[in-house]
Structures are given as C-alpha cells and as structure tokens.
Amino acid sequence: MSKAQDYMSRLIGQVPSNVATSRALSTSEATALAICLQADAQDYHYSAVLTFGQALQSLQNGATTWPTINCYYSVFFSLRALLARQGGAVFYLGTKPLYVTSTPGSCPTKCAGQTHKAVLDEFSKRNQSHLLLSQEIDATNPLEWLTERREEVNYRRPRFPEPILDKWFVRTMGNGLRKALPAYIN
Numbered sequence: 001m002s003k004a005q006d007y008m009s010r011l012i013g014q015v016p017s018n019v020a021t022s023r024a025l026s027t028s029e030a031t032a033l034a035i036c037l038q039a040d041a042q043d044y045h046y047s048a049v050l051t052f053g054q055a056l057q058s059l060q061n062g063a064t065t066w067p068t069i070n071c072y073y074s075v076f077f078s079l080r081a082l083l084a085r086q087g088g089a090v091f092y093l094g095t096k097p098l099y100v101t102s103t104p105g106s107c108p109t110k111c112a113g114q115t116h117k118a119v120l121d122e123f124s125k126r127n128q129s130h131l132l133l134s135q136e137i138d139a140t141n142p143l144e145w146l147t148e149r150r151e152e153v154n155y156r157r158p159r160f161p162e163p164i165l166d167k168w169f170v171r172t173m174g175n176g177l178r179k180a181l182p183a184y185i186n
Contacts, residue, residue, distance in 0.1 A: 002043070004035035004089040012108075017096040021107050027104040031160055034087055036100035041084035048077035064166040065153045072150035075132075075143070076116060079123040088126065090118045110134065120147065 011029060011171070012020050025033065055070035086101040089112060097118040098108040111118035120143045124133060137145040149168060153160075164171055172180045 001091075002040045002091075003167060004033060004040050005091045006092040007033055007036045008089070008098075008108075009093075012093060014094065017093050017098060017108075020093050020098060021110060023107060024035060025100070025102070025104060025106050027166060030104045030106065033089070033100070037084040037089055037102055040089070041081045043111045044081035044084060048074045048081060050075060056177065056181075059169065059173065063160075063162050064169045064173075065157075065160040065162060067169070068149050068153045068166060072146050075146055076119060079132075079143075080119050082127070082130075083119065083123055086126065088122065090115060090152070107111045116147070 012023055017025075032120075051070045052074035052114050055067040055074060058064075058067045058070065089098060089102075090097055090099050091108075092098070092115075093108075097111040097113070097115060099111050099118065099157070100106055100108040112121060123130075124141075124143060127133065133142060135142060149166075153166070175183075
C-alpha cells in the first residue's frame with residue numbers, strides 16, 4: 001500500500017465518497033501528505049525503471065508480449081511518480097478512486113474508472129502539454145495507444161505470438177535496440 005493511500009485512509013476513514021469530497025486538507029495534513037507522496041514517488045520511480053529494464057531484457061531475448069506489458073506498466077508507474085512529485089495522489093475510499101493534491105484547502109475529487117484509468121486521466125488532465133503526451137501514435141493519444149496494446153496482448157489474444165514480433169516492435173528490433181533507444185531519446 002502506498003504511503004499516501006495509508007495516510008488518506010487513516011485521515012478520512014471509511015466515509016462515503018460524497019462526504020470525503022467536501023473534506024478540505026489543513027496545512028499540517030497537506031504537509032504530511034506531501035511527505036508521503038515524495039516517498040511514494042521514489043517507490044513508483046523505482047518500479048518504473050525496473051519494469052522498463054525487464055522490458056528491454058525481454059526484447060533482447062526476442063519476446064514482445066511481456067515487453068509490451070512491461071512498457072505499459074513502466075509508463076503507468078512513471079505517471080504515478082510524476083503526479084506524486086507534483087503533489088497529487090490517486091487513492092481509494094472503499095472501491096471508489098479519488099484524487100487529491102497536497103495543498104492546504106484541497107478536497108478530494110472523484111475519478112472515473114479504476115487505478116489505471118484514474119492515473120492516466122488525472123495525469124493527462126493536469127499535464128496537457130507534457131512531453132509524454134506531445135506526439136500521437138497512429139493518430140491516437142499515446143496513453144490510449146499504449147493501453148490498447150497492453151489490453152490486446154493481455155486480454156484479446158489466445159496465446160503469445162513469439163517468436164513472431166508484434167508489429168509495434170518490428171521497426172525497433174529491425175534497427176536494433178541499442179540504436180533505437182538513443183535515437184528515440186534524441
């Protein structure tokens with residue numbers, strides 16, 4: 001459990017989400033939440049880097065299914081880390097996701113969907129001009145494109161296609177991973 005989730009659960013308790021959305025954070029509560037979020041950001045960042053490394057390792061071994069899933073999770077953890085660094089958290093009251101910022105007077109707001117959709121939507125809403133959102137892929141929002149790829153390999157396929165490369169990795173692997181990564185970064 002994240003530190004922000006634990007803190008907000010203890011702070012608000014098990015009240016209905018409509019009551020929680022009228023609960024404003026005091027200065028000391030916002031400060032405590034900010035401290036929790038900075039620790040969470042480090043944990044999310046670690047998970048993002050580790051998951052991306054696993055994707056690269058699997059790609060080197062000729063797999064594309066798990067690297068697709070790993071890349072999705074690496075982005076998901078990165079977005080959670082960025083939100084946390086900005087002082088924002090997606091947390092749950094029961095089964096309902098809420099978003100709150102670590103600023104005095106901030107009230108939780110309701111989120112749509114579950115954790116993944118909530119994080120991607122909140123990041124997109126609060127960071128519309130962020131570099132990660134700056135280029136469409138196949139005329140699609142990059143987060144929606146990546147979510148679609150993950151759902152395709154996770155839910156719609158009866159089996160993994162390996163050793164056949166997924167089409168979204170053909171060019172990358174054709175150029176070689178060691179060349180593709182620096183080219184993309186530049």
